[in-house]
Amino acid sequence: MRKAILAGFNLSKHDAEFQQYIEECIQLAKANHIDVIDVMIQKGRSLDPKSVFRYGKLMELADRARELDVDCIIFYNELSIVQLERIQQECQCPVIDRTNLILDIFSSRSKTKIAKLQTEMARIKYSLPRILKQEYGVGNQRGGSANNRGAGESRLELVKRNIRFQLTDLKKQIQVLKKHQALQDQSRKHNPLKKIALVGYTNAGKSSLMNAILKKNQRSKEKMVFQKDMLFATLDTTVRNIQLGHHQEALLFDTVGFVSNLPHLLIEAFQSTLKAACDADVLIHVMDASNSQLELQREVTMETLRQIQADHIPIIHVYNKMDLVKDASLFDGLCISAIHQEGIDALLDQVSKILYPNEFDFECLIPYKELSILQFYRKVCRIVKLAEKEDGIQYHVSGSFQVVKGLYPYRCKEENIHQEYH
Ligand SMILES: Nc1nc2c(ncn2[C@@H]2O[C@H](COP(=O)(O)OP(=O)(O)OP(=O)(O)O)[C@@H](O)[C@H]2O)c(=O)[nH]1
Ligand SMILES: [Mg+2]
Structure with missing residues (x-):
């Protein structure tokens, strides 16, 4: 080091x-x-x-x-x-x-081609005055031979021209990739699955929370994302399919963390990786509750969301790393520990409520001789078989209240749909 x-x-x-x-x-x-x-x-x-x-x-x-x-x-x-x-x-x-x-x-850890190119462009722009200043010291020396196109130009002019070429080339490559990305976004827009994005300050625990949710979903280790005690551990967006509740599938996006006073040259690179956040149906704002700079980090995150025009999206504020906090009563919000898998169910519940505000779910027991009733309901709501009992089959049903209320008479005794509704 x-x-x-x-x-x-x-x-x-x-x-x-x-x-x-x-x-x-x-x-x-x-x-x-x-x-x-x-x-x-x-x-x-x-x-x-x-x-x-x-x-x-x-x-x-x-x-x-x-x-x-x-x-x-x-x-x-x-x-x-x-x-x-x-x-x-x-x-x-x-x-x-x-x-x-x-x-x-950003240069050493960006993985996607577009992020790499945008970082490269930012780097060239950042170094430009430095290179030119260096060259200016030896400026006005003749460069190239008489056969060269650059003959007769000062060395400084040659360097400038070279950099201009590099920047134009990078811009072209980025434009092509952006077009490709736009097509992908378009097809993602048509994807009926709801989109959830994890956002927040760098090192708050977004990737750890993604892994905790994947673990809950019993997804294999290969699906897990990189998490580390290091600023900007994640620089590119990762997306995974997850199951929210009974049969509610969704897409979960892990995004690059925010930081205060991001250099203006990097804003474009940063924003294009944050595209996922702008297109989300709900944002989960992950905060490190144990961090002494919590307030500052919260402000930076909210300001960044305004800048990328994602501040209109419903947001759930989550205090993470509660295992490191002595007094939980100081936090007025959803408290979790991604590492210890605590509070994950409550969080997913809140996400479901935002994404499916009119959805209700309960368990019911349909007698064997009345099973044909499900033919209709299978088309209009989600039905998951739970167990075969002596007097019928137990199902979990979910869907809009207007639809699922028809199955309400079959609900298992401990369920009370009216309680949820009011
Ligand atoms: N004690 C504790 N540590 C946690 C918890 N969640 C995450 N961490 C740790 O916090 C560090 C950062 O976690 P990440 O999940 O990589 O954070 P991130 O928000 O994805 O960070 P960037 O990708 O850099 O933006 C890692 O060392 C995690 O082990 C938690 O609930 N409790
Ligand atoms: Mg991360």
């Missing part, structure tokens, strides 16, 4: 809030296999336009970097090329910023 100092200039008024961003940045570094061994913060109304930190603090940072023999310095603030070069020069140490960290995570 590489070692680093994390530096940040606090322009915001609240130290506690800034501290939370710093903690998150440490986790982002960890996800990039970088161990932050020291943190240095300067606070003020405006940062130094040339070096972010003011001179005295910058020298302190340089000394500290030397003393700790770190491999790099990470800046929380997004750096301009001028700032980056100046800090690098003064500290004699490689410097990266938070945007760089997030880009590296």
